[in-house]
Structures are given as C-alpha cells and as structure tokens.
Amino acid sequence: SAMSGSPETLPPELEREIFELAVRVHPSVAPNLLLVAHRVHVWIEPILYETLIILVGAPSEPPPAILQAFQSKPASFFRTHVRNLLLHYDRHAKQFPAILSRCSGTVNLAVLGQARHSLLAPLGAMKLQRLAVHMQALFGPKHIDLTLPCFATLTHLNIMNSDEDRITAEDFASLPALTHLHLFQCRALMDAVLLRCHALKVLVSTWAFPPEIPELRSLIQDPRVVLVHLWAHRRSSIEDWKAGTEGRPDLWSRADLFVAKRHGRIDPGKWSVVGQFSFS
Numbered sequence: 001s002a003m004s005g006s007p008e009t010l011p012p013e014l015e016r017e018i019f020e021l022a023v024r025v026h027p028s029v030a031p032n033l034l035l036v037a038h039r040v041h042v043w044i045e046p047i048l049y050e051t052l053i054i055l056v057g058a059p060s061e062p063p064p065a066i067l068q069a070f071q072s073k074p075a076s077f078f079r080t081h082v083r084n085l086l087l088h089y090d091r092h093a094k095q096f097p098a099i100l101s102r103c104s105g106t107v108n109l110a111v112l113g114q115a116r117h118s119l120l121a122p123l124g125a126m127k128l129q130r131l132a133v134h135m136q137a138l139f140g141p142k143h144i145d146l147t148l149p150c151f152a153t154l155t156h157l158n159i160m161n162s163d164e165d166r167i168t169a170e171d172f173a174s175l176p177a178l179t180h181l182h183l184f185q186c187r188a189l190m191d192a193v194l195l196r197c198h199a200l201k202v203l204v205s206t207w208a209f210p211p212e213i214p215e216l217r218s219l220i221q222d223p224r225v226v227l228v229h230l231w232a233h234r235r236s237s238i239e240d241w242k243a244g245t246e247g248r249p250d251l252w253s254r255a256d257l258f259v260a261k262r263h264g265r266i267d268p269g270k271w272s273v274v275g276q277f278s279f280s
Contacts, residue, residue: 016039056096082105088113106126111138123138130244132237146171153177158182169189
C-alpha cells in the first residue's frame, strides 16, 4: 500500500509501451534497458533487430557482433523481426547469402558494393517493397529478370550503378507496383523509362557533373524527374538509407516533396539538387 512505502506498479501493457517508445526514440539507451529485467529484454530486443546494418571488412578484422547473433538465435527470430536490412558487400562477405536466407521477412533491402557471387537465390522468399542494389550483386553476369516473385511488390528501386547496357525500360515496366526509380547517369534509358512506365511517380537521376548540360534539359520537362548532383562521400548513402527507415527525410521523401511542388508551385523548367548522396 501507499502507507507502507511500497512503490506503485504500472500495468504491464503500459510499462511495455513506455520501454518500447524509449528504445525507438533513444536507441542508445537500449543496452542499459536490456538489463533492467527479463520481461523488458523480451519486449525491446525484437525492436533492435527491425533494422540491421551489417558492414563486413577485411578478413583480418573481427566480425560484426551481429554475425554472432545469427549463430545463437533461431532462424525464426530473424524471419519474424528483421524488416530493414543493409549489407555492405565485399569479396570477403561469404556470410551474406545465409543472412539473407534467415531474414526472409525483409521488405527494405540495400546491398552496397560489388558482389563476387549472385545473391538472388536467398531473395526468393522475400516480398520486397524497397530495394537499393548493384544489379550484378543479384544477377552476376546472368540475364536480369525483374519478373521474379520477390520483385512483384517492389515500389522503390534504387539502381546504384550504371547498368544501361544490361537493363531496359521493359524490365522496369514489368514491375507491377513500381512508383519510384533511381538511375545513375543513364540518359538514354531515362527517356525510355518515362515513356514506358506509366505508373511511375518519381524518377531520380544522379549525375557526377552539373545537370545544366543541354542534353538533360528535355528531361526536366517531365514533372516526375528529379536530378541530383553526386558528391563522393560513401557513408552518406548508408546514412540516407538509415534515415528513411527511421521516418526521417531521405532521398525518396525529398524527391516526393520536390515532385509535388513541381506539379503546383515551382517553375517546370527548374530542377533541384535534393541532397548530396553517393551510391557507390
């Protein structure tokens, strides 16, 4: 009772809501909160796995701690809880196909860097909504096929290198849910995409030189087009992706805002730099 000085206890559902909110608003407090009590650990640990960023370096470097969790937790844990997954790939990252297989509930996937082996097979069980990737990381030297079931729900596709010789507007038109597309310096492909992809709402193009160049001027007559000037800073692509998973402004949300303005309040002949991003 209050007279005896014992502390008041909160209803469990309210207590859980408070802890979950604390972790979402201030992720840095998570390690301490995990130690408060077993029930708190059970509540908040899944939140920590909703978004995973796995950067694997040279073989001499210690593996990221997250890779140890893949050994100790059941596969169902990752399938159930991981929704956003970023892998920074290099030739030493042999674990990535196994990681992708376990995280089959992922809806937002980014694979940065060049892959030595195809990562397509582990994507089979996914229903992706957002994908950022070098196409070679998925298909290797094989024919690019975007009609596979894992791409049927894809709304946002970020092609992070110039694949103009390997991919066509027909490939993008085969994606039934696609509304947002990013291409890297693919001038001829952009014209075809705008012509063929009628459901497309936003086409972002990153360029390494100022887009005032005359050959780009005809593109900006289409209100769906947003041009971005590339600044070489590799980390920014990871930070931008992470911002999007947290509901903060990212490349896509800024492009959406700019396209909305083009439809209404700004000169249709004006283009805008929506940010400084690297997609390497």
